[in-house]
Amino acid sequence: MRMSTSHCTVISIIAAFLLSAALLSAGGPARAADALPPFKDDLFSKQTVLQTSDDGAFEVIDYDEMRDINGRDQIPEKRAQQKYVALGIRKAQTDETLSLDGIRLDVTRVGPVQNAAFTVIFIHGRDGDRRLGANDYSFGGNFNRLKNLVAGNGGVYYSPTVRSFDSNGVAAIEGLIRYASAQSPGRPIILACASMGSQICWGVARDGDSAKRLKGMLVMSGVTDPDFTRSAFYKAKLPLWFAHGSRDPVYAASDQQALFETLHKAKYPTRFTLFQTGNHGTPIRMIDWRRVLNWILAR
Numbered sequence: 001m002r003m004s005t006s007h008c009t010v011i012s013i014i015a016a017f018l019l020s021a022a023l024l025s026a027g028g029p030a031r032a033a034d035a036l037p038p039f040k041d042d043l044f045s046k047q048t049v050l051q052t053s054d055d056g057a058f059e060v061i062d063y064d065e066m067r068d069i070n071g072r073d074q075i076p077e078k079r080a081q082q083k084y085v086a087l088g089i090r091k092a093q094t095d096e097t098l099s100l101d102g103i104r105l106d107v108t109r110v111g112p113v114q115n116a117a118f119t120v121i122f123i124h125g126r127d128g129d130r131r132l133g134a135n136d137y138s139f140g141g142n143f144n145r146l147k148n149l150v151a152g153n154g155g156v157y158y159s160p161t162v163r164s165f166d167s168n169g170v171a172a173i174e175g176l177i178r179y180a181s182a183q184s185p186g187r188p189i190i191l192a193c194a195s196m197g198s199q200i201c202w203g204v205a206r207d208g209d210s211a212k213r214l215k216g217m218l219v220m221s222g223v224t225d226p227d228f229t230r231s232a233f234y235k236a237k238l239p240l241w242f243a244h245g246s247r248d249p250v251y252a253a254s255d256q257q258a259l260f261e262t263l264h265k266a267k268y269p270t271r272f273t274l275f276q277t278g279n280h281g282t283p284i285r286m287i288d289w290r291r292v293l294n295w296i297l298a299r
Contacts, residue, residue: 122158160176
C-alpha cells in the first residue's frame with residue numbers, strides 16, 4: 001500500500017515521540033542504550049575485535065581493505081553495493097541555506113525541521129562540503145545508514161558545508177547548534193567531526209553555550225587538542241568517542257590515543273576505536289554509527 005506524505009509525517013511524529021520517551025524514561029541508561037533499533041547490523045556491525053583494554057573503552061578492530069572496500073563496493077571507494085543502502089530516506093532529505101545570526105550556512109538536512117527526537121551534525125574535512133556527509137553510496141554506504149538511523153527514528157541529520165576551519169567555521173557550527181536546539185528544545189544534539197573538521201569540534205567544545213546544548217561528540221581521524229581539558233565540554237563531562245586508523249598518514253593515531261588515555265585515567269566518559277591497518281578515511285567507512293549514537297544517547 002502506498003503511503004501519502006501525511007502518513008509519512010504521522011509516522012515520523014510517532015517515532016520521535018517513542019524515541020523521546022525512551023531517552024527521558026525513568027529506566028535510565030539501560031533503556032536509552034536501545035533507543036536506536038538495529039538497521040542493517042548484519043552488514044555494518046559484525047566487526048572482529050582483536051583487542052580490548054581499559055575495561056572495554058579501548059578496542060582494536062580488524063580491518064582488511066580487500067574485504068572492507070573491494071568486497072563491499074560495486075565500484076571501489078565510489079559506489080557501495082546496493083544491499084548496503086536504503087534510498088527511501090531520500091524523501092526526507094533537502095538542501096537548504098540557513099541564516100544563522102548573519103552567517104549563511106549551506107546544509108543538507110534529513111529529517112524534520114522541528115520537534116526532532118535528537119539531532120546529529122556531521123562536519124567534513126578539507127576539500128569537502130555538505131555533499132560528502134549526504135552521499136548514499138560513498139564510504140561503503142555508511143552515511144546512508146547514518147541517515148536511516150537518525151531520520152528513520154524521528155531525528156534530524158545535518159551535513160553542513162564548512163567554508164573554513166578557523167574561528168569563522170566554529171561560529172557557523174555554533175550557530176547551527178543553537179538553531180537545532182531552538183527547533184527541538186531540550187532534545188539531544190550530537191556533533192561528529194572528521195579529519196580537519198575535528199578543529200571545529202575542538203573549537204565548539206570551548207564554547208559554554210554549545211556545551212549546554214550538546215549531548216556528546218565523535219572525532220574521526222582528527223587532530224588532537226592539547227587544551228581540551230580546559231574546555232567547557234570537558235568540564236561538563238560530556239561523552240567523547242574517538243575513531244582512528246592505525247596507519248593514518250595525515251594525523252597520527254598515537255596522538256589521539258594519548259589524549260584518550262589521559263581522559264580515561266581521569267574517569268572521563270570516553271571510548272577509542274582503532275582500526276588495525278586502517279588509513280585516514282577508514283573510520284568514516286567503518287564506524288558503527290548505531291553503537292556510537294546509542295552509547296552517547298545513553299549517557
